[in-house]
Amino acid sequence: MQAQSSIKSDAHLPAQWHPALFDYLLRLGDDSLILGQRLTEWCGHAPALEVDLSLANIGLDLIGQATLFLELAGEVEGKGRNGDRLAFHRDVLAFRNCLLVEQPNGDFAQTMARQLLFSTYSHALFEGLCQSAEPRIAEIAAKAVKEVRYHAELAADWVIRLGDGTEDSSTRMIDGLDWHWRFVEELFEVDALEQPLVEAGIAVDRTQLRAAFDTRIAAVLTEATLPLPVYPRGIKGGRTGHHSEHLGHLLAVMQYLPRSYPDAVW
C-alpha cells in the first residue's frame, strides 16, 4: 500500500534503540494484523449485509495499520525485511501480538466482545502514541486513532444491543466476554523491553491506560445490563511469543501461499 511513502525517514534515533523499537513495532503491527485476519473470516457470513460491510471496514483499517507498522519495523530492523516478509515468514514464537486478538471469532457476540475490549484499549494507546517521541509512530497513531475510536464505538453499540436484547443474546454476550476477559491484563503490561522505550517517550506506559479502560468498559456493560466479568488470573505470553494454540492454525492458513512458493512474487 502507501506504506513507505507516508513515513518520513528518520535517522535521529540512536542505534541502540533499534532492537527494542523493532520489537515494539511488531507488538503494534501484529495486534492489528492478527485481528484483521480474524475479521476477514467473517466476510460473506455476517448476520446482515450491513453488518458484513461494517466488519470488513474494521478489517481494512486493521490491515492498513499492520502494513504501516510492519513496514516501519522492517525499516528499523535494517535487515531488508519488509512488511510482507514479516507478516508471512515468521513463525509463532516470533509473533508479538497479544493473546486477545488471536482468539477465534466464535459467534457474533464473542467477536463483538473481543472488538470492544481490544478497540477500547487500542484507542487509549494510540491517543498516547500520537505524542510519541518517535515521529513515525506518532504519524501512524494519528491516523489510526480515529479508526479505532470508531471501532470501539461500533462494538459498544453492539455489545449494548446484544446485552440488553433477548435472553439468548444476553447469555451469548456474557459468554463472549467471559471467554476474553482473562486476556485483558496482558494488554496493560509493561515489560523490561518496553520500559526504556516508555522512559524515552517513544512508547506509552500501558499501565496508565487501565483506569480509563475500566471506566469505559464498566459504562458500556452497565448500559448493556451485563455483569462485569471477574477472573482470578490473567493469561499472558503473547508479547514474548508464547501464544495460544489458535495462532499456529491462523498462521498456517495466512502464510500458506508465500511459504509454499518461497521464490514467488505475488
Place this chain on the structure above:
Amino acid sequence: MSREWPLWEVFIRTKGGLSHRHAGSVHAPDPELAMRHARDTYTRRMEGVSLWVVRSSDIVASDPAQDGPMFEPAEGKIYRHPTFYEIPDVVKHI
C-alpha cells in the same frame, strides 16, 4: 420469522456548501445503527462530510397520479422568470 429491520433513506453532503443528496438506503434496527450502516455502506470512498438518515416510512411523497394538479399549474406562470420582461439593452445592471 423475525421482523425485518426497517428501511432508512441515506442522504450525504459530499462537501461543505452543498446540500444533502439522496444516496440510497440501508436496513437497521434503530437510528444509531442506521447511521453506522449508512457510514459503512455509503462513505467508503470519501463520498461525504455529513450524513442524514431518515426512516423511509416517515417520508411523505407526492402521488404521481396527481402530477397534473400538483405541478402543471406552475407551467403557466412564466412571469415568475426574468426573461419574461423586455428591457432595452442600453439599460444596464438590471
Place this chain on the structure above:
Amino acid sequence: MYTTELGKPDAKAPVAIGGEDPALVAAFEARVAADEFIEPKDWMPEAYRRTLVRQISQHAHSEIVGMLPEGNWLTRAPSLRRKAVLLAKVQDEGGHGLYLYCAAETLGTSRDEMIDALHSGKAKYSTIFNYPTLTWADIGAIGWLVDGAAIMNQVPLQRTSYGPYARAMVRVCKEESFHQRQGYEIMMALAGGTPDQKAMAQDALNRWWWPSIMMFGPPDDNSPNSAQSMRWRIKRDTNDELRQKFVDVTVPQAEYIGLTVPDPDLVWNADKGGYDFGAIDWEEFYAVVRGEGPVAKERMKARRDAWDEGAWVREAASAYEATRAARRAA
C-alpha cells in the same frame, strides 16, 4: 451481470396482463420508448414490475453469493496489499447486493422475501459462482474475466428504464472500475512469475473461460424474455452482442500476458471484425442453472447458515429497539 435471463421460456410471460387499462399501458410504453425513467410510485404494468423484481433480485443474489468464491481466499491472500484489495473488493460486492436489494424493495418486495426465495431455491443467481476457487490464480481470473463480463453487461444498465435500478447501477459501475484491473494485475504477476505460478494462471484461465462466456446467457434465438426486456429498456443489448464484445476485448489481453484461451476454434474473422469462437456447451449451462453446479450446494449452505446463525443477532437488535421505543412512549 448477473442479470441475464436464466429461466426457461415462461408461457404466460410478458405483455398485457388481463384487466390493465390499455390507455395506461400505452402511456407507459410511450414513456419508456422516449427513454424516460419510471419511478417507484408511477403506474407500471404488472409484468414489468415482476420482470424487474426477478431481474434485480437475481442480480442482488449474484452479488451476495459472489462474495463466497473470492471470500474463500481472503484468509490466504499472499501479501498485505493483496489481502486489503481483495477484502475491499468482496466488501464492494456486498455493498452492490445491498444497493440492488434496496432498488428491488421499491417495487414492493421486501429484502427478507427475496432472501427467502434465494434460500428456498426459487430464485436464481449467476451460474458462474457455482464453480470452485482452487488456487490463488482463480482470484485473478474472476476479477479479470467475471468482473470483465459483468462490467460489459452493467454499463448499459445505467440507462435502464427503472430509475432506482439505473441509479444503483451508476454507483455499482463507478465502484467496480477497479475490480477487473486488480484481477488482471494478479494474472500479470502470475503469468510473469515462476513456472508454477504461470501454470496456475493458465489452469485458472482454462477453467474460467467457458463459464465466463456463458455468463451472458443463452444465445439470442433461445433467450425467452429478451425481446420484451429490450422493448422495456430493462435490457439494452442482446446476449450474443455482449458475448462477442467480451471475446473481442479479452483475447488480446490473454495474449499480452502469454496465456492461451482454451478454444481451438478461436480465430480472427476480418470480415466481421471480431473473433469466431467454438461452440458453447449449453447443456453444462442449463445444468448449472438447475442447481447442479459443482459447488452449488456449498454456496447455498453457506448463505443459509449465515442467515440462520445471524437470526438471533437481528432479533436481539430489534428487541432492544422495541424496549427503548416502549420506554420512550411511557
